[in-house]
Amino acid sequence: MATNEGGFQPPTISETHLPEIFPWMAEWGTGFGKNMLMVILSVIVISWFFMWAIRKQSLVPSRAQFAAEAGYGFVRHTLGRDILGEKHFRKWIPLLFAVFFFVLVNNIFGAIPGLQLPTFSHAGPAYALAAIIWITWITLGFKTHGPKFMKLMTVPSGVPKWLLPLLVVLEFLSNFIIRPLTHSLRLMAVMLAGHIIVMLAGSGVEFLVAQQGGLDGYGLGALILVGSIPLYFLELVMMVLQAFVFALLTAIYIQGSIEADAH
């Protein structure tokens, strides 16, 4: 970090990639690092919490069961039923539930001291999840509508014939190429930006206090420390919001595949 005597050197994106814990496959890039451990941790945490909370299935829920049911009910009703409709939503609850809580917990890791790294601030995880959903809704579309699905997704109805060649290309790009990219990059960019803000504040304070010192150094450092508290909460809001948006878009894409012929 900022060890340069000349002045403050901002942290770089490379620093978001921590050194690997186990250097397996390191010759092909980064090995097995903190990020991967956190992903595994998130899977364990989510599975354990929800299975523990619902273990009794009591009619009058305990506090933990109530909280878990509220989370499940939120996904079931707001993301599932309201978007997919009464007829189709049941089948998709597990996927929406897994997507929402996987993203949520991995985001919130960025706000937990010690972990302090949102998994999705790296492109790889965001691409992976978006790819799984991309494959899911395309498969679903072809399963539901057959080969006609391609036509439904690329040929808009009620458009003059001479415009079609242009529109078909645009629609194809927008639905099949750009959609998964925006789906993943939206999440990744927000998480990365939040993480960089935290890093910047942290290294700035470190530089001012530890290296510059003096009254202005301590004063400014304290000021940044205080200022980072609202930023922390803003980040927290962003983490929840992005998890919601990501899961919401998942539901909307699935709904689009089920009812591709409706619009």
Added chain:
Amino acid sequence: MISASLIQAAEGDANPLLPNFWEFLVVALGFVVLLYVVKKWIAPAFEKAYQARVEAIEGGLNEAEKAKAEAAAMKAEYEQNLGDARAEASRMREEARAEGAQIVAEHKEKAAAEAARITEQAQQQIAAERASAAYSLQAEVGTLATQLASRIVGEALEDDSRSQRVVDRFLADLDADQAAQAGQTGAAQ
């Protein structure tokens, strides 16, 4: 999209848009595992709990509704019964009153008839006794008078018709005497 200068700046640095293959793989596998767990255990458990609660609440509501309907039906029946009983009671009272009146009337009638019968019987008996008394008296008086007369006259009056005539005349005298006597006693009284 990414401008050339940004790529230039990122050259020495890691490009944030380039994925790390291992992260990609771990996240994909981790998510698939989580999805499996959710599908296999978590979602069914929550759905079951949810369904059980829905049933409990709906069942409770239905039961309450049923109980309410039952209570209403029972109350209606009770009121119906009460009304019926009241009507029955008043009908019975009315009947009893009518019957009582009839019985009284019958008894009165019967009593009157009995009284009339008894009176008539008595009168008849009196009349019969009087007649028999008169008859026996007539016979006895006739015999006595005849015997007396025959003793006085000293001869038997063989001629029945004459003796009859004598008896009749005697009786008529007797009657006249009695009437006179009765008139005297009535005056004395």
